[in-house]
Amino acid sequence: MNKTVNQKAWLFVVPVVLLVAFNAIIPLMTVVNYSVQETFGDNTFFWAGVLWFEQVLNSERFHDSLMRQIIFTATILAIEVPLGVAIALTMPRKGVWVPVCLVLMALPLLIPWNVVGAMWNIFALPEIGLLGRMLNGIGFDYNFTRQPEDAWFTLILMDVWHWTSLVVLLSYAGLVSIPDAYYQAAKIDGAGGWAIFRHIQLPKMKRVLTIAILLRFMDSFMIYTEAVVLTGGGPGNSTTLLSIDLVKIALGQFDLGPAAAMSLIYFLIILLVSWVFYTLMMRNEQQ
Amino acid sequence: MTLELKSIGKSVGAEVHIHPTDLTLEAGSFNILLGTTLAGKTTLMQLMAGIERPTSGEVWFGGQNVTGVAVQKRNVSMVYQQFINYPNYSVFENIASPLRVARLPAAEIKKRVGDMAELLKLSAMLDRRPSELSGGQQQRTALARALVKDSDLVLLDEPLANLDFKLREELRDELPRLFSDRNCIVVYATTEPTEALLFGGNTATLMEGRVTQFGPTGDLYRQPNDLVSARVFSDPPMNVAPVRKTGSEIVFGGDVRWPAGERFQSLADGEYLFGVRPHHVTPMRKSDAAVPVEGRVLVTELSGSESVVHFEINDIPWVSQSHGIHAFDVGASATLYLDITEAFYFDGEGRRITTAAPQGH
Missing domain, CATH: 3.40.50.300 (P-loop containing nucleotide triphosphate hydrolases)
Structure with a gap:
């Protein structure tokens, strides 16, 4: 049969190209545009080349907030993933309590992020907050608005409270998909609780856990709303994570060039880590 | 063990x-x-x-x-x-x-x-x-x-x-x-x-x-x-229908009747259930003892080596399973032959009747 040359098919791609252009490519190109030029806000631009990139990458301020970001993300992943799996394992798999547990677990995920921040801010206030008063009452010198360690503690506690549920729900979905016959087979083999977890549940949950870790990595690396409402990056700069720093540069100091350069670097870090992580997990899967 | x-x-x-x-x-x-x-x-x-x-x-x-x-x-x-x-x-x-x-x-x-x-x-x-x-x-x-x-x-x-x-x-x-x-x-x-x-x-x-x-x-x-x-233990499902024994005859649906035979001769008169496996209901007469019944064809399934015909007699569904291809028109009336020597009789509680005429062994 002869091949018919027909370019009309491209027309069908136009809507999605337009959509992606407007919500992703054009905004991104605007940022790229700012990142290589200097402007004084009067719509006049001067070519700056890679100046802003050099400046950002060499600035101690960026290093510090990047380090804080890495510590934050690593900490919450180290807590939320094992905790989420542990909670999922203790949840009932059958019966009337299943919907109750699921709703309770989903509850934190349904609260708007700024509300989470405001809630924890008030909850942790040393003078009037339940948590703050309680901690001080039992003898801790706790004040998250003044002591950096306390601010970090509160920030991590808030994130664990807010997001562990996501890991729980995903792990739970993985767990309930394991047929009962696996557990019976394990019982016949005389496998104990740990062996069942290690050789049946964990391998069967691997796929959903990969997704959970990936989502938690990306989200926590971009955390802004809750953190800024809770601590505003303080005390001092002690909880100024990457996104908070970025907003300070862009909207506080109105340094559009460096802010744009930083956005791109920030974006590339997330993209790179996610890609590497995903590729490794998928390769592992195939072997 | x-x-x-x-x-x-x-x-x-x-x-x-x-x-x-x-x-x-x-x-x-x-x-x-x-x-x-x-x-x-x-x-x-x-x-x-x-x-x-x-x-x-x-x-x-x-x-x-x-x-x-x-x-x-x-x-x-x-x-x-x-x-x-x-x-x-x-x-x-x-x-x-x-x-x-x-x-x-x-x-x-x-x-x-x-x-x-x-x-x-x-x-x-x-x-x-x-x-x-x-x-x-x-x-x-x-x-x-x-x-x-x-x-x-x-x-x-x-x-x-x-x-x-x-x-x-x-x-x-x-x-x-x-x-x-x-x-x-x-x-x-x-x-x-x-x-x-x-x-x-x-x-x-x-x-x-x-x-x-x-x-x-x-x-x-x-x-x-x-x-x-x-x-x-029957696939396709066994055909089951009520029958009545009167004297030396078994009567099914009012007009179909066959001799009770030696084994069931002494069975008390009354209502029984009669069961016959689908492959003992065939479109071809296999023996002289086979009893013809008239039914209306509902569905035919032909697999090449086998024909499965679903039909109904007096509103009771029946299945026939036989070798070869036997085509019937759906909705038409057809004659099928019951091999009554292979049939089972059950009493009102569903127990199979075996002892009506004790055999030699």
């Missing part, structure tokens, strides 16, 4: 899953649990294995009461409808896993796994993970794992149900060979009467948590105790 179930029962709350059941399975026997889905086959197996605790009765094994003894202490193995293997173990490690639990020396494990893999044609894939195998190979791995540890009791819960047709036939042919030189008790659950007939051995028919009959498969097929057992 003999497995004895002594009036064993299982209820969950008010729901009865297994009615009190007595069953004795001998070592070296192949036993089939035949019944529809939810008839209680799996529960009965779980009771045999000790995965579930009976709510009444006792399980004896080799002359010992093992009721309540944990399953891992009983030397039992089980294969399921789903292909159950350890997902992150290789085929070798999967087959070896029960031997590792038993702490056998490495050389012994290697030898036994090798032999078992050979037997189940898995030698070439010992290094692969279950996810890289076909369904048939996954189930072979599960079978190898069940057989490698020389269990006294091997439970196979519809192991072929999830395989496609060709693989199912292949594995079905191999199964009896796998157990031929073993002295274990094999219990095989299936929903298909044909499978039971192919394997032979003993069959227990199950219906709604009750073992309705147990005995050699052929006997069960030829001499069902009651209507329920006969129905469970």
Whole structure:
């Protein structure tokens, strides 16, 4: 049969190209545009080349907030993933309590992020907050608005409270998909609780856990709303994570060039880590 | 070793899953649990294995009461409808896993796994993970794992149900060979009467948590105790219709009548149920004793070697199954011949009537 040359098919791609252009490519190109030029806000631009990139990458301020970001993300992943799996394992798999547990677990995920921040801010206030008063009452010198360690503690506690549920729900979905016959087979083999977890549940949950870790990595690396409402990056700069720093540069100091350069670097870090992580997990899967 | 179930029962709350059941399975026997889905086959197996605790009765094994003894202490193995293997173990490690639990020396494990893999044609894939195998190979791995540890009791819960047709036939042919030189008790659950007939051995028919009959498969097929057992062991379903005995005649539907014959001559007059398997209802007259009946054709299924015709007589659905192609027009009236010498008669409670005229033996 002869091949018919027909370019009309491209027309069908136009809507999605337009959509992606407007919500992703054009905004991104605007940022790229700012990142290589200097402007004084009067719509006049001067070519700056890679100046802003050099400046950002060499600035101690960026290093510090990047380090804080890495510590934050690593900490919450180290807590939320094992905790989420542990909670999922203790949840009932059958019966009337299943919907109750699921709703309770989903509850934190349904609260708007700024509300989470405001809630924890008030909850942790040393003078009037339940948590703050309680901690001080039992003898801790706790004040998250003044002591950096306390601010970090509160920030991590808030994130664990807010997001562990996501890991729980995903792990739970993985767990309930394991047929009962696996557990019976394990019982016949005389496998104990740990062996069942290690050789049946964990391998069967691997796929959903990969997704959970990936989502938690990306989200926590971009955390802004809750953190800024809770601590505003303080005390001092002690909880100024990457996104908070970025907003300070862009909207506080109105340094559009460096802010744009930083956005791109920030974006590339997330993209790179996610890609590497995903590729490794998928390769592992195939072997 | 003999497995004895002594009036064993299982209820969950008010729901009865297994009615009190007595069953004795001998070592070296192949036993089939035949019944529809939810008839209680799996529960009965779980009771045999000790995965579930009976709510009444006792399980004896080799002359010992093992009721309540944990399953891992009983030397039992089980294969399921789903292909159950350890997902992150290789085929070798999967087959070896029960031997590792038993702490056998490495050389012994290697030898036994090798032999078992050979037997189940898995030698070439010992290094692969279950996810890289076909369904048939996954189930072979599960079978190898069940057989490698020389269990006294091997439970196979519809192991072929999830395989496609060709693989199912292949594995079905191999199964009896796998157990031929073993002295274990094999219990095989299936929903298909044909499978039971192919394997032979003993069959227990199950219906709604009750073992309705147990005995050699052929006997069960030829001499069902009651209507329920006969129905469970018939595919396509057995044709059942009310008949009346008057004098020396059996009357069906008012105008069809045939002689009661020697065996049922002395049967009291009255209402009975008459059952005949679909392959004894044929479009061709096979013998002079066959009785013609008129029916209206509802559906015909022709498979080439076989014709299955669904029709109705007096609003009761009937099925005929015969060799060759017999085409009927749907909605038309057709004559079919009942081989009444192969028919069963049941009383009002569904018990098969056998003693009407005692035979010589």
